Amino acid sequence: MDPIFLVEAAINGILLGGVLAVLALGLNLIFGVLDIVWIAYVDLVMLAMYAFYFMVQGHGWSVWVAGPATLVVGALLGIAVHLLIISPILTSAPINQLLATGGLLFFLQSFATFLWTTDHRSVRLSLPSVEIGGIFLPFTRVIPFAISILAMLALYLFLRHTYIGTAIRAVSQDRDAMALMGANPQRVYVVTSAVGGAMAGLAATLLSFQYSVHPFFGGQFGPLTFMICVLGGLGNMVGAFVASFVMSEIIAIGGVMFSTEMGYVIAFVVFIVVMFARPGGILARRE
Amino acid sequence: MLEVRRVTAGYGAFTALWDVSLTVAAGEAVAVVGPNGAGKTTLMRVISGLVPSRGGELVFEGTPLTGRRAHQIVAHGIAHVPEGRRIFPGLTVAENLKMGAFLPPARRAYRQSLERVYGLFPVLAERRAQRAGSLSGGEQQMLAIGRALMSRPKLILLDEPSMGLAPVMVFRLFDLIRRVRAEGYTILVVEQNVRQVLKLVDRAYLLEVGRIRMEGRAELLSEQDFVRKAYMGL
Numbered sequence A: 001m002d003p004i005f006l007v008e009a010a011i012n013g014i015l016l017g018g019v020l021a022v023l024a025l026g027l028n029l030i031f032g033v034l035d036i037v038w039i040a041y042v043d044l045v046m047l048a049m050y051a052f053y054f055m056v057q058g059h060g061w062s063v064w065v066a067g068p069a070t071l072v073v074g075a076l077l078g079i080a081v082h083l084l085i086i087s088p089i090l091t092s093a094p095i096n097q098l099l100a101t102g103g104l105l106f107f108l109q110s111f112a113t114f115l116w117t118t119d120h121r122s123v124r125l126s127l128p129s130v131e132i133g134g135i136f137l138p139f140t141r142v143i144p145f146a147i148s149i150l151a152m153l154a155l156y157l158f159l160r161h162t163y164i165g166t167a168i169r170a171v172s173q174d175r176d177a178m179a180l181m182g183a184n185p186q187r188v189y190v191v192t193s194a195v196g197g198a199m200a201g202l203a204a205t206l207l208s209f210q211y212s213v214h215p216f217f218g219g220q221f222g223p224l225t226f227m228i229c230v231l232g233g234l235g236n237m238v239g240a241f242v243a244s245f246v247m248s249e250i251i252a253i254g255g256v257m258f259s260t261e262m263g264y265v266i267a268f269v270v271f272i273v274v275m276f277a278r279p280g281g282i283l284a285r286r287e
Numbered sequence B: 001m002l003e004v005r006r007v008t009a010g011y012g013a014f015t016a017l018w019d020v021s022l023t024v025a026a027g028e029a030v031a032v033v034g035p036n037g038a039g040k041t042t043l044m045r046v047i048s049g050l051v052p053s054r055g056g057e058l059v060f061e062g063t064p065l066t067g068r069r070a071h072q073i074v075a076h077g078i079a080h081v082p083e084g085r086r087i088f089p090g091l092t093v094a095e096n097l098k099m100g101a102f103l104p105p106a107r108r109a110y111r112q113s114l115e116r117v118y119g120l121f122p123v124l125a126e127r128r129a130q131r132a133g134s135l136s137g138g139e140q141q142m143l144a145i146g147r148a149l150m151s152r153p154k155l156i157l158l159d160e161p162s163m164g165l166a167p168v169m170v171f172r173l174f175d176l177i178r179r180v181r182a183e184g185y186t187i188l189v190v191e192q193n194v195r196q197v198l199k200l201v202d203r204a205y206l207l208e209v210g211r212i213r214m215e216g217r218a219e220l221l222s223e224q225d226f227v228r229k230a231y232m233g234l
């Protein structure tokens, strides 16, 4: 095989990794603070993709307006999920919490099917490609990648340099101690869920550049997102970031060498092997 | 300044404190001593709002605080340095101190508070950029106390500050607590090091299986045969 294809696949892997990392960081942020995995996280992305689709195709909004609006939709969805579903069961057994967010997944899929049927809908964005040294880079991938990197930089600065961002990290380490500092845990949870939801809204916009939305879109990226979070170590943001690119590279390169399906199979095998070798994730500190 | 009146509290069906009453006057240092499992930590947690009381009252500077949650109680000027320090291990020393000043009034005075804390504990200034989890036990305790001071409290609750420290360090720590006291803070401290803590405080309470068994001036309490035998190993 022409090595240029491998280079192109590797680059595509990086471009996909950026968007995956947005998904994984959003889910991981919520897990780190609330100790709950939002099973329905990518289904919220699906809802936000519909929102983006209707804004652009239905109302003719420019993507530059619809994108930020979708981010806000995501943040509101995040707050709603927290207040309606998570908050009432915050102190109950973990299995109940999993069942509740899992139940939300089926609800959202059925809800979307009921309202919008199972049709695949896409915002048809016709963007050019750039060619660099014989490699074609489509703008539908380059732009989402660039935006996802900027968004993650913004998230990093938020978590590092603001009081509430630092408090979010502190709560993920010791809930009670942060209450003793005067932070209302409930408020920190709502802010975290809003930020996690906003990341879902952003991912929805970025994924809409390349993928069409349908009620079962969550199945396409949900399992992969969970695998990335576990691979990076649940709650470990740097780990999730690294794992996103590891997985996207495996999928992209495996995809050109064998087939797209094989790419996913290899990624899954790598996931299982790593989990045996380092159950705490690739960046887990050895105790 | 602080009045705890006939407080009852516990966990689930278990009652850890029965009718406990205690007062701390402004400027005073008061100790609570007692064997393991007596309910000392529970008492501190009730005062700071981490554990809800089931009966009784909590009054601070004339304001009833009964039923308030932890994050509301700090705002009234009570800072709790919890058992086991409970610093944020993944945050830097400076970030830990910043979190101590989370509330808006404390945030506004952040610079002065920081200077004051670094003045009391110079080692924290040296280690400001270091992960708090990598500090030694003694340094972590200083950080926990410094973090509490950042909220500009009037009353500081210290729960077993000497826990897990080497004897030399325990000695230094008591010295530091003395200096904190000299800065004008009122202190309520729980300690297993009964002999040393009785030298530090004005008054002390003896708590046993959830009830106050004795109360009195520190020097008188340390003279009691019962206390000497049971807690000071003399």
Ligand SMILES: Nc1ncnc2c1ncn2[C@@H]1O[C@H](COP(=O)(O)OP(=O)(O)OP(=O)(O)O)[C@@H](O)[C@H]1O
Residues within 6 Å of the ligand: B011, B014, B016, B034, B035, B036, B037, B038, B039, B040, B041, B042, B043, B083
């Ligand atoms: N979270 C909890 N759930 C249930 N029971 C608890 C809990 N925390 C403490 N207890 C029980 O309450 C009683 C008092 O505990 P507490 O921690 O207040 O004692 P203590 O005097 O601080 O002891 P130590 O000297 O060991 O720190 C003990 O019997 C303990 O087992």
Ligand SMILES: [Mg+2]
Residues within 6 Å of the ligand: B040, B041, B042, B083, B160
């Ligand atoms: Mg205790």
